[in-house]
Amino acid sequence: MSKLTIGDIARLADVSTATVSRALHSPHLLRPETLRRVLDTIDEHKYIYNALAGDLSKQKSSVLGIYVPTVESAKLSETVFALQETVQAHGYPVIVNNTNFNAELEKTQLRQARERSLSGLFLIGYMRENLPYIDEIIRGGIPCFFLWDTLPGTDYNYVGFDNQSAAYNMASHLLGLGHQLVAFVGAMQSQIDRVRKRLNGYLSALEQRGAPVRPELIREAPPTLENGYRVMESFLNMKPGSRPTAVFFASDMLALGAMAACRQRGLQVPEEISIAGFDNIEFAIYGQPALTTVYVPSREIGQLAGRFLMEAIQRGEPGPHQRCLETSLLIRESCAPPRR
């Protein structure tokens, strides 16, 4: 019942510990006969590899880390799971960290990555103030991938999409429909760069169309149904004339919550007010009406990032690995021209 070590196996198979280690990790280096003998001994005695010892001598743990600001959004989970699926085929487990928009917490979690010498980090957003610390980690030799955003003109690894132009396109679509008062509700743009870029996309669409910016039509809330509901209520309480005729939510959760608020008030979407989202979660198409939104390739992001890291580790490809994926406007039924 007490645990066997490679030393025990070595003795039992009449080889050295080095040979046992090779049987486990570089079988091609061994004579088939030797290999077989060692492997048989391992099986027979149900030897369990001690990864703690292995990690220490390699000075690197084959564990990965992913950092997510919140997981209320099912969409982020898709990236997490696609990533896990990709890397677990290579035997890499992944530690999932919820930073919860908390810079202090995020930093603690980032520090653990160094203490544990993780093989790679994936960041779906990060707190701006921690960037220097992230740089330090990268210099320390842990590859970091930024997800859900692009950082062109830098040496950072990233797999994401152009948040600004995606938001620009949606805002333009709304303005093109004839809306003058288009509101924007972001999922924490003050803290998350990629959401700030969406805000910028919205602003530049306004500018390009010559529409005025109205600060009272720009809001921010964590991406939950309930917050969408609340924000929408507050819009609906504005007096007609200053009340937005279209609202662009930078998250489907918010948008879907908002649709419920409209329903509650007996307001027809899109006849009386247009609602657009961002993400394309599975529920978007089940909305009533089906939600016009921005398609985000969340699974592809996870897969690609996982693959890039595996290549970086196994084939020693130095990078930087950078990829900007396509998003697209999903025009469905929740947006229409404003009433005259």
Added chain:
Amino acid sequence: MSKLTIGDIARLADVSTATVSRALHSPHLLRPETLRRVLDTIDEHKYIYNALAGDLSKQKSSVLGIYVPTVESAKLSETVFALQETVQAHGYPVIVNNTNFNAELEKTQLRQARERSLSGLFLIGYMRENLPYIDEIIRGGIPCFFLWDTLPGTDYNYVGFDNQSAAYNMASHLLGLGHQLVAFVGAMQSQIDRVRKRLNGYLSALEQRGAPVRPELIREAPPTLENGYRVMESFLNMKPGSRPTAVFFASDMLALGAMAACRQRGLQVPEEISIAGFDNIEFAIYGQPALTTVYVPSREIGQLAGRFLMEAIQRGEPGPHQRCLETSLLIRESCAPPRR
């Protein structure tokens, strides 16, 4: 830039490595003056603790593992995140494994837990055939907690609820409304014990009411909106008379997908058909109509399980830790008496 070890710190602070180690983990053992000197040196030189070495010498990694069959269900994520929140306050990161209803994969992931000597495991469901292997892990000294289910009469740790009686109650509610043809759609009851218990609850409600069991009204599908949609379509294609007048879905995702199928066919819920769910995901209340479902205390499960493990580790409480939480029927608008 090269990494410092406690040996370096010891030399710089003119103490032994044992003292540095104590400063880090058992500061109360040191004279305040010594402690201060060591801590200052650590700060000054930005020493980073090497958890790989620490884990090896303690022969135990302060990492936890959680095993989830699928994460399409937002509800399971709630448990995962509540758990993480609870344990991360104690400095324990958690590896999240998606077993994806795949016994082979689950076993590989379980083996990694042993290789890495994790400090604790949480299983939200597991493949039946892997139970002997889980037993082996427990005997090997890694505490395991079964979540989302109860295992009364055993020595296993669990934090869950009574799936059978919860399902029994919902099925009884439907039958009590006057439905004769109540269908049951499970999220993989053939593979997941807790879902099988829900099926049993449904069956015993039928029996208790003297309602016949109709095999064609019992279905199984992974818990996604799309599957709910499809299964419902197939029910709606049955000829009236044999078609169910109420459907009990063992997952809100399925139920909400089914509501969309009804809408698509122009069928009124609950006037023409009743639909019930299980989970109470946030979307349930935003359904049209609001979904009648079973409340599952997913966050409490995660919190409690995390707390139990921390107590087991830190205060050495041996357990078994067992807790059956309450569920409740959430009667909303999606169920009504059948049409005559």
Added chain:
DNA sequence: CTGAAAGCGCTTACAG
């Protein structure tokens, strides 16, 4: 193709 041996950076029982 295989082995002897140093080394990875901590922890902790023991001694003082």
Added chain:
DNA sequence: CTGAAAGCGCTTACAG
């Protein structure tokens, strides 16, 4: 309260 030293179980450069 503190230190010397053995030990955790691997990996790998080097030698043969």
